[in-house]
Every structure is written in C-alpha cells, then in structure tokens.
Amino acid sequence: MPELPEVEVVRAGLEPAVTGARVLHVEVLDERALTRHDGPAEDFAHRLTGRTIAAAVRRGKFMWFPLLDDAQPGPAADAQPRAAADAHPEALVAHLGMSGQILLGRDRPAARHRRIVLDVQPPGTDRDGAAEAPVQLEFVDQRTFGSMAIDRMLPTLDGAPAGLAGAVDTLDPDAAWRRRIPFQVSHIARDPLDPAFDDDRFLAAARKRSSGIKRVLLDQGVVSGIGNIYADESLWAAKLHHDRPADRLPRATLRGLLDEVRAVLRRALEDGGTSFDAQYVNVNGQSGYFSQRLAVYGQQGQPCPRCGTPIVREPWMNRSSHRCPVCQPRPRARLR
DNA sequence: AGTTCCGCCTGCATGC
DNA sequence: TGCATGCAGGCGGAAC
Missing domain, CATH: 3.20.190.10 (MutM-like, N-terminal)
Known part of the structure; x- marks a missing residue:
C-alpha cells in the first residue's frame, strides 16, 4: 500500500x-x-x-x-x-x-x-x-x-x-x-503533512535540481510520501508538466504545487486511500475510495475534469505519467 | 554531489 | 490454448 x-x-x-x-x-x-x-x-x-x-x-x-x-x-x-x-x-x-x-x-x-x-x-x-x-x-x-x-x-x-x-x-x-x-x-525527508515540514527548505532544495519537477516530488530525500499516483495528481492540480525543470520554476509556482500536494494527500486520506484492487487495503482488508476521484492517474482517454481534453498516459522513467495535454503542456525545448 | 539506470519480485493484462 | 512481453502504487545502490 x-x-x-x-x-x-x-x-x-x-x-x-x-x-x-x-x-x-x-x-x-x-x-x-x-x-x-x-x-x-x-x-x-x-x-x-x-x-x-x-x-x-x-x-x-x-x-x-x-x-x-x-x-x-x-x-x-x-x-x-x-x-x-x-x-x-x-x-x-x-x-x-x-x-x-x-x-x-x-x-x-x-x-x-x-x-x-x-x-x-x-x-x-x-x-x-x-x-x-x-x-x-x-x-x-x-x-x-x-x-x-x-x-x-x-x-x-x-x-x-x-x-x-x-x-x-x-x-x-x-x-x-x-x-x-x-x-x-534518517535520510528520508519529512512529509508535507508533518507540522515540522520546512516549506522554505523544500523550495531551496527543489530550486537546486535541474531535473524535472516530478522527479523532485518523487525524491524521498527532498520531500517524502509522494509516489507516482499523487505526483501525477498534484501536477495536474497545479497545471504543471512533469518535465518542467525544477530549478526554473518560480518560487510562487513551487509554493502553489506544495499546496496542491497537501490538498491531494488530505483528500485521499479522507477517502481511506487509493485502491484499484484487493492489494491496497487497510488493516481490516477494506479498500479506500480515492480512485473514484482521480483526475489523471489511470484515466487515459477519459476527459480532463477541468477542460474535457482526453487524458494521456506516456512512458516516463521506465514507468508512466498521466496528464492533460492542454492544462499541462510540454515545456518548450529551450526550457527543458 | 546530482542524476540516471538497474535490479529486486510476483501476478496480471495484452498480443501473437 | 500457450507463450512472450510489458507493466504495476518503491527503494537502494552502482555507475556516470
């Protein structure tokens, strides 16, 4: 889980x-x-x-x-x-x-x-x-x-x-x-729901990374708790493409992303987590319901909840990324 | 030091 | 039907 x-x-x-x-x-x-x-x-x-x-x-x-x-x-x-x-x-x-x-x-x-x-x-x-x-x-x-x-x-x-x-x-x-x-x-960073999470420290760390912002979100040494589902969901909410270089994102954009990360994690928590099958269950073997609220993860071909454009799924780092091609356009070449 | 790739496993969906 | 292939929500270590 x-x-x-x-x-x-x-x-x-x-x-x-x-x-x-x-x-x-x-x-x-x-x-x-x-x-x-x-x-x-x-x-x-x-x-x-x-x-x-x-x-x-x-x-x-x-x-x-x-x-x-x-x-x-x-x-x-x-x-x-x-x-x-x-x-x-x-x-x-x-x-x-x-x-x-x-x-x-x-x-x-x-x-x-x-x-x-x-x-x-x-x-x-x-x-x-x-x-x-x-x-x-x-x-x-x-x-x-x-x-x-x-x-x-x-x-x-x-x-x-x-x-x-x-x-x-x-x-x-x-x-x-x-x-x-x-x-x-001890090498794992605090997670965004931790009261002792240091937002400024996260912003500073992210702005030192030349790799794409999704890679930074998944780096448990920078911010912990986020995996492929919630990275994609947060990036959709913040209208960011996963390959936007982290070190070229304005501080305000990163702050907004962090807000969306927290909102997504909290909403998922309220729903008991995301379950696609019997693999992801609570201590009593029961499923969570957040999968019904996913905007992009596993939603390829479905309309973007914001603009209606079909969600796409793309290979990324030997895994997959899901996004709305209109809300989250690929960065121009010179920005990558 | 930062970044990328690969291996670790089992099971399932897909395509031939 | 069988078989090969790819893919799945993660992590750590090797290699660059």
Missing part, C-alpha cells in the same frame, strides 16, 4: 491495537521480508519477542514502532536497568514497498503471501477485568519489495518529533522516542 495516504491508513489502523502491546510471538515465514534487517530471522525474532510497543509512527511511506526497554528477552533481562537499555533504543521498522499489507485480526484465513506474523498482547482489560484477547499482525507482501526490520534509533537532527504518532502525541508528547528516528529512515 504504497503512498503516504495508504500508509497512514495502515498506521492509524494499527495504532489502537499495538500501542502499549507486548509482542508474544514472532514468526518469519519468508526471510526476504527481512532484507532491511541486519541479521538472520532468529535475530529479528529474538530482539522483538517480549518487547512492548510504545506507539505507531510514520514519516512519508515508512512506519516504525518504538520498542520500550522494559522487557528485554533473555535471563539477565530482569536485572537490566532501564537507563542502560535506553542507551540503545530500537524500533520495529516497516515499509510496504509496492504490494505490502499489514492485516489485523484473529482467525483470519491465511493470506497467500504471508511473510511475517506477530502475535501481540494489548495492554487493556475488558469489562470483566480479564486481559484482552491477543491480536495477530500479518505482514503480507506479494512482490517482497516491502520489509520489516529491527533498527536502532538516532536523535532527530532538528530536535522535532520524528513523525506522526497519532493520539499518543497528545498523551505523551515528551516521550524519548518522539525525537528519535530509525537509522534507516
């Missing part, structure tokens, strides 16, 4: 189930789901089993689950002082790649491409005071471009919260994990 809105739908769906939950059991069915983990499956399982998840956090298309230090596995764990463990903070990191899903539940029929299964114990009790039933998290991924990993956490460079943590933000804004980011996410 690739781009920001789809990943946020998953993060928000996981949040109530995993916050404060303890990992009871880890099962790795396919080691290819651990390509970002520095070690074998046994190491992944060992470092995760028994740990308590503090929250569900997201930056761009990356999610992570900070692990508390209270329950390190192993015989010496009980004697380990909290401060010592806290010197090596860790998180479970998840990236969905092109086709990853995280499904929540119990008694769910086994999905075809199950890669990792986590059993977690939520912290609460039911009305009778009994412990809540354990919950199963299934990491399902057809193409195995997604992955999970245990990674160390570093302080954020700007000192701001590392990403969006949902309701926990208001409950525990000063927790140490808020201002730490997994090492493998």
Whole structure:
C-alpha cells in the first residue's frame, strides 16, 4: 500500500491495537521480508519477542514502532536497568514497498503471501477485568519489495518529533522516542503533512535540481510520501508538466504545487486511500475510495475534469505519467 | 554531489 | 490454448 495516504491508513489502523502491546510471538515465514534487517530471522525474532510497543509512527511511506526497554528477552533481562537499555533504543521498522499489507485480526484465513506474523498482547482489560484477547499482525507482501526490520534509533537532527504518532502525541508528547528516528529512515525527508515540514527548505532544495519537477516530488530525500499516483495528481492540480525543470520554476509556482500536494494527500486520506484492487487495503482488508476521484492517474482517454481534453498516459522513467495535454503542456525545448 | 539506470519480485493484462 | 512481453502504487545502490 504504497503512498503516504495508504500508509497512514495502515498506521492509524494499527495504532489502537499495538500501542502499549507486548509482542508474544514472532514468526518469519519468508526471510526476504527481512532484507532491511541486519541479521538472520532468529535475530529479528529474538530482539522483538517480549518487547512492548510504545506507539505507531510514520514519516512519508515508512512506519516504525518504538520498542520500550522494559522487557528485554533473555535471563539477565530482569536485572537490566532501564537507563542502560535506553542507551540503545530500537524500533520495529516497516515499509510496504509496492504490494505490502499489514492485516489485523484473529482467525483470519491465511493470506497467500504471508511473510511475517506477530502475535501481540494489548495492554487493556475488558469489562470483566480479564486481559484482552491477543491480536495477530500479518505482514503480507506479494512482490517482497516491502520489509520489516529491527533498527536502532538516532536523535532527530532538528530536535522535532520524528513523525506522526497519532493520539499518543497528545498523551505523551515528551516521550524519548518522539525525537528519535530509525537509522534507516534518517535520510528520508519529512512529509508535507508533518507540522515540522520546512516549506522554505523544500523550495531551496527543489530550486537546486535541474531535473524535472516530478522527479523532485518523487525524491524521498527532498520531500517524502509522494509516489507516482499523487505526483501525477498534484501536477495536474497545479497545471504543471512533469518535465518542467525544477530549478526554473518560480518560487510562487513551487509554493502553489506544495499546496496542491497537501490538498491531494488530505483528500485521499479522507477517502481511506487509493485502491484499484484487493492489494491496497487497510488493516481490516477494506479498500479506500480515492480512485473514484482521480483526475489523471489511470484515466487515459477519459476527459480532463477541468477542460474535457482526453487524458494521456506516456512512458516516463521506465514507468508512466498521466496528464492533460492542454492544462499541462510540454515545456518548450529551450526550457527543458 | 546530482542524476540516471538497474535490479529486486510476483501476478496480471495484452498480443501473437 | 500457450507463450512472450510489458507493466504495476518503491527503494537502494552502482555507475556516470
């Protein structure tokens, strides 16, 4: 479930189930789901089993689950002082790649491409005071471009919260994990919905790039969370051709584009993300509805919602770009 | 350092 | 019908 809105739908769906939950059991069915983990499956399982998840956090298309230090596995764990463990903070990191899903539940029929299964114990009790039933998290991924990993956490460079943590933000804004980011996410820029996103910094970075503006939108080191769908949708909304050189776009144009990016991402989020098939679903296996509002992505041959001209789909960087040939004319040769 | 290309995978639609 | 080809919402690393 690739781009920001789809990943946020998953993060928000996981949040109530995993916050404060303890990992009871880890099962790795396919080691290819651990390509970002520095070690074998046994190491992944060992470092995760028994740990308590503090929250569900997201930056761009990356999610992570900070692990508390209270329950390190192993015989010496009980004697380990909290401060010592806290010197090596860790998180479970998840990236969905092109086709990853995280499904929540119990008694769910086994999905075809199950890669990792986590059993977690939520912290609460039911009305009778009994412990809540354990919950199963299934990491399902057809193409195995997604992955999970245990990674160390570093302080954020700007000192701001590392990403969006949902309701926990208001409950525990000063927790140490808020201002730490997994090492493998540290090179990813903040996303445009992050309150700490620096618009001027984005404008400055974009204006240093000679490549086309779509390439810049897709560069997760400049701005994160945008993929092929929302890049095309945002460029249509801003009436920009994808090959317009970023360094020749006026600042006001870039500001306008950033506004459109935010509007598109927010609208997609309201609709539960974009789903074309059963591949892109929330933690309960349900589809989002934003595909019904797409102006250009996958709409080749359909009329442009603004001017009625048929939308075209063109090869671009070994992928495709969709645009309105009238609203988004190709830049003149000397501007390319 | 910025930019571009390629490989990593499986499944599906298309065309011959 | 079978088979080859191309394409799919992403990322990181190599090569220029």
